[in-house]
Amino acid sequence: DGGITQSPKYLFRKEGQNVTLSCEQNLNHDAMYWYRQDPGQGLRLIYYSQIVNDFQKGDIAEGYSVSREKKESFPLTVTSAQKNPTAFYLCASSIGARGSGANVLTFGAGSRLTVL
Amino acid sequence: EDQVTQSPEALRLQEGESSSLNCSYTVSGLRGLFWYRQDPGKGPEFLFTLYSAGEEKEKERLKATLTKKESFLHITAPKPEDSATYLCAVSGNTPLVFGKGTRLSVIA
Secondary structure (H helix, E strand, O other): OOOEEEEOOEEEEOOOOOEEEEEEEOOOOOEEEEEEEOOOOOEEEEEEEEEOOEEEEOOOOOOEEEOOOEOOEOOEEEOOOOOOOOEEEEEEEEOOOOOOOOOOOEEOOOEEEEEO | OOEEEEEOOEEEEEOOOOEEEEEEEEOOOOOEEEEEEEOOOOOOEEEEEEOOOOOEEEEOOEEEEEOOOEEEEEEOOOOHHHOEEEEEEEEOOOOOEEOOOEEEEEEO
């Protein structure tokens, strides 16, 4: 079955450590996205990528980094510069690039990061 | 700047008690309005896309409608399994912008 796989599902980090969240899709989608979700808040865009080797900052990119070396993969690194990293992180993909009509996002199951 | 406001924040219904969720939006050049369902601890699940004012879509007990400024998600005779958070999002000149969601609880 096609879909998006995020790992790990739960992750604990000590302050000052960088951590990387994995996101892999086998839907042959061009665009991939990372959103952050906090309790009582909507999804906020961290980074997105429309094609391989290209990505753009979203609304809350500070303290995060990404890469897009393969169409299937879009890992997110939460760096020590992110002051409040405890959150639920969601990866998504879509057929088209930003603004296209068929911009339905398919989401992964999420990764919950807790800073100790 | 694209914005989405959902109301109410939380809604508690008795089984069979129909109601509506509201999504108000401002967007530069609407390319689509999306409804998602999210269960606790899981990723959002796509429900509907609406593209133009006057459009309606239905799926089981859910019906989504769209005007130029807002969308409604009507829930007819809800069941406990409809309990979830319902998210609204708009696509304009930027990637999807989401509202904070409406947390729906349906009590048997």
